[in-house]
Amino acid sequence: MRQRTRKTGTPLAIELPVQGGGPAASPLGAGTIKKKKKGFLHELIHNRVLFLMLLPTLLFFLVNSYFPMVGVYYAFTQFDFNSGLFDAPFVGFKNFEFLWKSGTLVKLTLNTIGYNLAFILLGNVLAIVCAILLSELRVKWFKKLTQSIMFLPYFVSFVILSVIVYNVFNYDSGFLNTLLARFGAGPVDVYNKPLVWIFLIILFYLWKNLGYSMVIYLAAITGISDEYYEAAKIDGAHIFQRIWYITVPMLKSTFVVLLLFSLGSIMKGQFDLFYQLIGNNGVLYNTTDILDTYVFRSLKVTFDIGMATAAGLYQSLFGFILIMTVNYIIRKINDDYALF
């Protein structure tokens, strides 16, 4: 139903009066905007119960997300113990200086986006593959067992992960080097090799999160009606064809929604992961420093609310622009998949 109405491609504003059931018979033209307003008011009254149910959510976001946005002003002021928010001296973009002064902003942004893209794409693709494989399994206990085993790492905290990683890779007594020595090979100084960590970080991210995102796709697959598969079977489609022509296309919308959600936080990275695994090891920063860790480290030493807010604002703004752009592109390609 929803698909059909939307596929006409006409803008929302024009459609509304028609659907609202109002006096919509008038032809399109200058009156559209006026009607849209009337339509919304009409709808507000018409669906008051639904709107009332929405109210708590709206309030929640208003209080927790919109009101605090006033604090964005801190990004442009010099924090002072003697004054409040609005009488603090205004300093313009001075608080943003520390971000680009180092010349690392570009590197940090690229690192952040690069890692997140790898996380999002690899994570989703692998999750889809695993979900499909699992869903095709017929032995129930094995399916459940595999699923649980894959899900378990999700509960391992990054602090514990960092201890595990340290014990595997530490030079003098790590598992890896002990093993290598057993086979007569020389030790590897992993903590001094920045490039290796690109793979390690992505690997550990996937290890930890694969099970979780797989469950989402597994649920989506369960939602696909068996009738499709039965019909395909009767038509003689073999298993790969069934997967490729039925399961994968049906997962597309889930994928796009998850993609859009994760894109919004693309500038934030996985702070815990990077901070715990890399910590204070400056040798690895060139390939492993992301905005979050950089900002955290800088402001841990020089704690300044103005600078912290400035960094947060930069991240938010970048994320906002990104999600708007991607959503726009997706809407252009296929209206149905866009978030809004």
Place this chain on the structure above:
Amino acid sequence: MTKKAGRRSLVTLTTAALALSLLAGCGGNNNGGNSANGANSGEGGNAGTPAATESASTAAPAETGIDTSKKVELQFYMLGDAPKDLPIIQDEINKMAQEELNATVKFNYTSWTDWDQKYKLLLSSGQAIDLIFTADWTQYQSYAKRGAFLAIDDLLPKAAPELQKFVPESMWEDVKVDGKIYTVPATYKEYVTNGFVYREDLRKKYNLPVPKDLASYEAYMDGIVANEPDLMPMSLNSDIGNNLHYIYTELNKMVGALPYGMGVKYESPTTVYSYWGSDEQKEELKTMKRWADKGFIPKNVLNIKDTMQDPITSGKAASMFGDNPTRYNDMKMKISTTHPEWELAYSPFGLTTGYATPVHPIHNGFAIPKSSKNPERALAFYEKLVLDKRYNLLTQYGIEGKNYTVENGYYKLVGTSTSNGFSREGMNGWAWRNPEYMLFDQGFDGVKAIFDELDKIQKPDLFLGFAEDYSSYQAEKAVLEQVEKQYLFPLQAGLVEDIDKGLDTFLQKAKQAGLEKIQAEWTKQWNAYVAEKGIK
């Protein structure tokens, strides 16, 4: 039809709200704690003004004291972890404080995990706090300079006249920042200068030299590596700056732990030079490289998160480049109960450098933040804590008979430190130590002996009184600290193959971050400080 439209706009609305919340969430995180700031700092200001105006009238003898008619609860903040028996102690204290000051106090602790961030948040969020610990290592000087604390010059004669007399005038003078007193200094004299800590039993066993300077220390570690390959020759963790670099410079007679690669020697405090890039620094880096090559510094030192002392007490490491006498003694005591066959020894740097600086009054103190609602009562309470023997003993050692006993004038813990809910100085009450009431463990005689030795060569600390004002180069400072971490720490840990090239990269990045501006400004401020204090 209507149902459909309703559902769709519902979907649109929720998704829009969700999406926007992603944006808002970030802003919110940073500001959640600040909204209260405006209101509170306003009140802090108000609380300050009556005190200031009243002080005009206290020029005449102010025997009237303070107004205690209203009952208040004081918020007391200390770093570290609270002792198990704190609630009992707090109740005891409150019984007395209620009667004498019409006040109760709530002792809050930050725990040692991320204490520095919590401390900063406590001060800048504007939360109402009446007393908070200050030290040079919590950046007392810079907080005072930026106005985080209340100036107590006028409050002292009124709220704590006894305390004002008790603390020597010279100490009040020393803690002044821009001519105002912002903290009550501790009067206990101690040394927190460093010294080599090493396993004496191993030294004897393999006939190694006594670590006295860099060369003999290196020879000692050579011997350890040769004879005890499983033992770490020195205990280290990722905090290279504090545990290698600053200890190295202390041995080389720097005036203190100077930031931004500044160099000022104790003998010539008026000469400021750039340590970074100097031959002196190259020598340091070469030494560290050699130590790393010899295996003194572990290859993944930057990822070690242990404390410095644990590897010593657990027998994993044979020595420590530097630690202070009191902490050395704690380790020694710990070992004497767990591994009596091990022996720990200490040789203070003062014996090599020829001087030792007793702790500066700024090193331990308590300040009243601007956000305090009851500054007078807070100060009056603090006076009790220091000068009233009942308060002092209770908060330093716990309840006599239950937590400790006194034998031949020595402090003795009841049971063990794990079974006892309040060990010696369990509340981390370093700042309100009163030398007249202090009780020492018998084992502390060792520290006293070291102190006596250092007393003979004591010279005043020139550096700690310096209050740096970095507001004009805050951005540069933040960037430089990151550059240091990324390019200098690996050098200082001896991890970089080519020292000259590594140093060049670091210096170039540092210049880019604005090193010259920082150094110029710092030098200006230092020169002003030296001139003001008349240091030559």
